[in-house]
Amino acid sequence: GNSVTQMEGPVTLSEEAFLTINCTYTATGYPSLFWYVQYPGEGLQLLLKATKADDKGSNKGFEATYRKETTSFHLEKGSVQVSDSAVYFCALIMGYSSASKIIFGSGTRLSIRP
Amino acid sequence: SQTIHQWPATLVQPVGSPLSLECTVEGTSNPNLYWYRQAAGRGLQLLFYSVGIGQISSEVPQNLSASRPQDRQFILSSKKLLLSDSGFYLCAWRRLAAQETQYFGPGTRLLVL
Numbered sequence: 001g002n003s004v005t006q007m008e009g010p011v012t013l014s015e016e017a018f019l020t021i022n023c024t025y026t027a028t029g030y031p032s033l034f035w036y037v038q039y040p041g042e043g044l045q046l047l048l049k050a051t052k053a054d055d056k057g058s059n060k061g062f063e064a065t066y067r068k069e070t071t072s073f074h075l076e077k078g079s080v081q082v083s084d085s086a087v088y089f090c091a092l093i094m095g096y097s098s099a100s101k102i103i104f105g106s107g108t109r110l111s112i113r114p
Numbered sequence: 115s116q117t118i119h120q121w122p123a124t125l126v127q128p129v130g131s132p133l134s135l136e137c138t139v140e141g142t143s144n145p146n147l148y149w150y151r152q153a154a155g156r157g158l159q160l161l162f163y164s165v166g167i168g169q170i171s172s173e174v175p176q177n178l179s180a181s182r183p184q185d186r187q188f189i190l191s192s193k194k195l196l197l198s199d200s201g202f203y204l205c206a207w208r209r210l211a212a213q214e215t216q217y218f219g220p221g222t223r224l225l226v227l
Contacts, residue, residue: 032215041223043120043219043220044158044204044206044218045218046215046217049215089157089158102215102216107158
């Protein structure tokens with residue numbers, strides 16, 4: 001079946017460090033891919049998305065490129081801030097029916113030290 | 115624009131008491147609606163989803179039930195809460211379009227004592 005695997009956390013970095021959170025997927029077709037962010041005590045917010053191979057999603061300095069050949073969608077940011085501390089979820093959705101469901105990874109907690 | 119509301123934001127309930135959490139969506143019609151639970155420090159568990167009024171699909175057997183009495187209203191209920199029902203409950207909606215993403219509400223934090 002379809003699945004998403006993300007790197008285990010927590011990830012702890014110093015401010016202005018480079019960030020990569022790995023995400024790989026398994027899907028029997030061509031999914032759309034997403035990154036969500038969850039700040040403490042809040043719901044999930046869509047951070048960025050990519051709907052086809054080689055698409056790059058970007059938002060708030062974060063980027064992720066849909067790599068079909070490696071079935072990956074790694075999240076990157078060149079210089080993290082304390083305010084980026086949150087839990088990040090990679091996700092995919094397959095199919096066009098109303099019953100299609102989003103598959104989430106287990107989440108990666110990111111902590112940024114000042 | 116579309117917005118999603120959840121009520122209440124926080125709830126503390128004794129074991130054995132009933133539960134009713136409400137989710138409403140504004141600015142869209144005939145959305146798919148979802149209930150998730152997130153235990154402390156864990157990922158998301160899909161509990162129920164609905165593709166229309168009165169249509170509920172359950173993902174995991176449990177102590178909870180869901181109802182959709184109106185197009186943009188989704189309710190999560192229990193007749194008797196268990197300690198293990200504690201967690202962060204998230205409602206989400208999705209447009210019925212090709213591989214459209216889901217949008218989440220602010221969540222309800224439930225503590226069962």
